Amino acid sequence: MENLEQVHLQVNEVFYPTEELKKECIVQDYESMYKKSIENPDEFWSEVASELFWYQKWDKVLEWNFPYAKWFVNGKTNITYNCLDRHVENGRRNKLAFISVDEEGNEKKITYGELLERVNRLANGLKSLGLSKGDRVSIYMPNTVEAVISMLACARIGVIHSVVFAGFSEGALKIRVNDAKAKAVITATYTKRRGKKIPLLPTVLEATKDLDFVKHIIVWDRDKEIEESQQNGKIVDFENLIKSSSPVCNPEIMDAEDPLFILYTSGTTGKPKGVLHTVGGYMVNTYLTTKTVFNIKEDTVYWCTADVGWITGHSYIVYGPLANGTTSVIMEGVPVYPHPGIWWEYVEKYRVNVFYTAPTAIRMLMRFGDEIPAKYDLSSLKIIGSVGEPINPEAWLWYYKHVGKEKAKVVDTWWQTETGAHMITTLPCYPAKPGKAGKPMFGVVADVVDKQGNSLPPNTIGYLVIRKPWPSMLRTCWGEPERYEKYWKDIPGNVYNADDLAAIDEDGYIMIVGRADDVLNVAGHRIGNAEVESAIIEHPAVAEAAVIGKPNEIKGESIKAFVVLKEGYTPSPELVDEIKETVKEVLGAIAVPDEIEFVDKLPKTRSGKIMRRVLRAKELGQELGDISTLED
Ligand code: PRX
Numbered sequence: 151m152e153n154l155e156q157v158h159l160q161v162n163e164v165f166y167p168t169e170e171l172k173k174e175c176i177v178q179d180y181e182s183m184y185k186k187s188i189e190n191p192d193e194f195w196s197e198v199a200s201e202l203f204w205y206q207k208w209d210k211v212l213e214w215n216f217p218y219a220k221w222f223v224n225g226k227t228n229i230t231y232n233c234l235d236r237h238v239e240n241g242r243r244n245k246l247a248f249i250s251v252d253e254e255g256n257e258k259k260i261t262y263g264e265l266l267e268r269v270n271r272l273a274n275g276l277k278s279l280g281l282s283k284g285d286r287v288s289i290y291m292p293n294t295v296e297a298v299i300s301m302l303a304c305a306r307i308g309v310i311h312s313v314v315f316a317g318f319s320e321g322a323l324k325i326r327v328n329d330a331k332a333k334a335v336i337t338a339t340y341t342k343r344r345g346k347k348i349p350l351l352p353t354v355l356e357a358t359k360d361l362d363f364v365k366h367i368i369v370w371d372r373d374k375e376i377e378e379s380q381q382n383g384k385i386v387d388f389e390n391l392i393k394s395s396s397p398v399c400n401p402e403i404m405d406a407e408d409p410l411f412i413l414y415t416s417g418t419t420g421k422p423k424g425v426l427h428t429v430g431g432y433m434v435n436t437y438l439t440t441k442t443v444f445n446i447k448e449d450t451v452y453w454c455t456a457d458v459g460w461i462t463g464h465s466y467i468v469y470g471p472l473a474n475g476t477t478s479v480i481m482e483g484v485p486v487y488p489h490p491g492i493w494w495e496y497v498e499k500y501r502v503n504v505f506y507t508a509p510t511a512i513r514m515l516m517r518f519g520d521e522i523p524a525k526y527d528l529s530s531l532k533i534i535g536s537v538g539e540p541i542n543p544e545a546w547l548w549y550y551k552h553v554g555k556e557k558a559k560v561v562d563t564w565w566q567t568e569t570g571a572h573m574i575t576t577l578p579c580y581p582a583k584p585g586k587a588g589k590p591m592f593g594v595v596a597d598v599v600d601k602q603g604n605s606l607p608p609n610t611i612g613y614l615v616i617r618k619p620w621p622s623m624l625r626t627c628w629g630e631p632e633r634y635e636k637y638w639k640d641i642p643g644n645v646y647n648a649d650d651l652a653a654i655d656e657d658g659y660i661m662i663v664g665r666a667d668d669v670l671n672v673a674g675h676r677i678g679n680a681e682v683e684s685a686i687i688e689h690p691a692v693a694e695a696a697v698i699g700k701p702n703e704i705k706g707e708s709i710k711a712f713v714v715l716k717e718g719y720t721p722s723p724e725l726v727d728e729i730k731e732t733v734k735e736v737l738g739a740i741a742v743p744d745e746i747e748f749v750d751k752l753p754k755t756r757s758g759k760i761m762r763r764v765l766r767a768k769e770l771g772q773e774l775g776d777i778s779t780l781e782d
Contacts, residue, residue, distance in 0.1 A: 168559075271392045271397050275392060283308030300336045335358060444561075455506065479500055509540070512545045564650075583655075586660065596616055598654050619646075
C-alpha cells in the first residue's frame with residue numbers, strides 16, 4: 151500500500167495478501183470451498199471431520215430438529231485424543247506444544263509428549279477424587295499452561311469444565327460455581343499481573359464456603375506456601391496429585407453430542423448464561439477454523455493473547471491450536487508491563503508467525519507510539535488477527551503498518567461464545583477491508599435483517615442473523631433451555647439472532663456495528679448492563695441503578711451508571727468510591743463503572759422497565775427517539 155493516510159478515509163479500500171503469503175495459503179480459493187460447504191454440507195463436513203480421529207464414525211452429519219441440532223450423530227471420539235495422542239503417535243512427541251511465558255521473561259516449555267503425560271496424570275488424579283463423566287469442575291486459573299492441563303484433564307475423562315476468568319471476583323465466581331454445581335474447583339495460589347501477585351485461592355475459599363457440593367479445591371501452589379496440615383482432603387495439591395497419579399489414562403469414549411464445557415457469558419439479565427458446547431462439532435470447527443484462518447503449517451509459531459477464561463482462549467489457545475498440533479505461546483500478564491514493547495519482544499524472541507489479539511490492545515499500544523514496535527524485528531509475522539470488538543479502520547491500519555509491516559495479512563474474526571468458532575472473517579488468501587469483519591466462514595449463512603426477519607438492502611444496518619445450524623453452535627444454556635431457544639425464536643424465519651447490529655456492503659463484506667441488546671463490550675469483555683446494575687444495588691445506599699455504555703477511544707465502550715439513592719443518603723465522592731468498590735467485590739475490576747452520576751429518578755416505561763436507551767441518547771446528545779412509552 152502506497153499511501154496509508156489516504157486509505158484511512160476510504161473504508162472500502164481492499165488489502166490483498168502478498169504473493170509470498172498467497173502461495174503458502176492452505177485455502178487458495180475461498181469462494182469455491184464456501185460454495186461447497188453450503189451446497190453440499192454433508193460431504194464438506196464429513197471430509198473435515200475425517201481428518202480427525204473417531205472411535206466410531208457418525209451415521210449422519212446433521213440432525214436438525216429446530217432449534218436443536220445434533221452434529222456427527224452417533225460419532226464417538228475424545229477431543230484430547232485429537233489434541234494430544236494423535237500428535238504423539240505421529241512423530242510430534244518432542245514438538246513444543248506451549249511456550250508459557252510471564253511478564254518477567256520466565257518461560258516454561260512443554261512438548262506434546264510431556265503435555266499428554268501431565269494431562270493423563272491429572273485426569274487420573276481427578277478420577278481418584280471421585281470425579282467422573284458428566285460431573286462439572288470449575289477452573290479459576292492464571293493464563294498459564296497449568297490452566298490448559300486442567301481443561302484437558304477434565305475433557306480426557308468426560309468431566310465438563312467450566313472455566314471462570316480469574317479476573318472475576320468472588321461474587322461472580324460463586325454464581326458460576328453454584329449454577330454448574332461443580333464438585334471441584336481447580337485454582338492457583340495467585341496470578342501475576344503488572345508485577346504483582348493477585349491472590350486467587352482466598353477468593354475461591356470465600357466463594358465456595360457455603361457450597362456444600364464443592365468437595366475439592368485443587369490448588370496449584372506456586373510458591374509452596376500451603377502447609378501439609380492444610381491439605382485436608384478438601385484442599386488438594388495440584389502438583390502432588392499429578393505426581394502421585396499414573397501417566398496412562400485411556401480417554402473416555404465420548405459421544406459427539408456429549409457436553410465438553412460450560413462457559414458463562416453475559417446476557418441481558420443479571421444472571422450469566424451457561425453456554426454449553428459439545429465434543430464433536432466444536433472439535434471439528436475449531437480445528438478447521440484454526441487451520442484455515444491462521445494458515446497453520448507444521449512449523450508455525452502461533453500466539454493468541456487472550457485469556458483461557460474467555461471463549462477465545464478455549465477455542466484458539468487450547469482446542470483449535472492443539473487439534474492442529476501447533477506450537478503456541480501463552481502469556482500470563484498484561485501487554486504494557488514491564489514495558490509497552492513486551493509483546494513485540496516475545497514476537498521477536500519466539501519468531502511468532504501468527505499473532506491474534508483484540509482491538510482494545512491494539513488501540514492501547516498505538517498510543518505508546520510507532521517507535522515501540524519499530525524497535526523489534528517483527529518480520530516473522532505472516533498473519534495478524536483481531537477479535538472481540540469492532541476494529542476501527544485507524545487501528546486496523548496501524549496494526550497492518552506498524553505490526554504487520556504491510557506484509558502480514560490482517561484477519562478480523564467475528565464470532566461469539568455461543569458460536570464456538572469463527573463465523574465471519576477474510577481468510578489469508580482473500581482480500582480484507584479495514585473495519586469490515588468480512589465474509590461468512592464455511593457452512594455459515596449470514597444475513598442482516600429487520601425485526602420481522604426481512605433481508606435488508608446493502609449498507610443498511612440491521613440484525614445479524616445466521617440462517618442455518620453450524621457444527622460448533624451452542625447446544626443449550628445450562629439449566630435454562632428457554633434462554634437457548636430465544637436465540638432462534640427472536641426473529642421470524644427460524645434464524646439465529648446474534649444480537650449484533652451489522653450491515654453488508656455491495657461486495658458481501660459484513661461490517662459489525664456493535665451489540666443490539668443490553669450487553670456492554672468493555673475492552674473486549676462482555677458484560678451485561680443488568681449485571682452491573684445488580685452489583686451496584688448491593689450497596690446499602692442505592693435504591694436503583696441504570697447502566698449504559700459510552701463510546702470510548704481505547705476500550706470501545708466505557709461504563710456509566712446512573713444511581714438513585716435511598717432516602718436519607720446524599721451524593722458524595724466517597725459514595726462514588728464505595729459504589730465502585732462494591733462492583734469490584736461483586737463482579738470484578740473489569741465491570742467497575744468509569745462514571746457514576748446521582749439522579750433523582752430514572753426514565754421508565756409505564757410498566758416500570760428502565761429505559762436505558764433514553765439515558766444513553768441524552769448522555770450522548772442524540773435524538774431521544776420514540777418515548778411514547780415513557781412514564782412521564
Ligand atoms: O458484539 C460482538 C463482539 O463480541 C460479541 C461476542 O462476545 P463474546 O461472546 O465475549 O466473544 C468474544 C470473542 C469471540 C459479539 O456479539 N465481537 C466479537 N468479535 C468481533 C466483535 N465485534 C466486531 N468485530 C469482531 N471481530
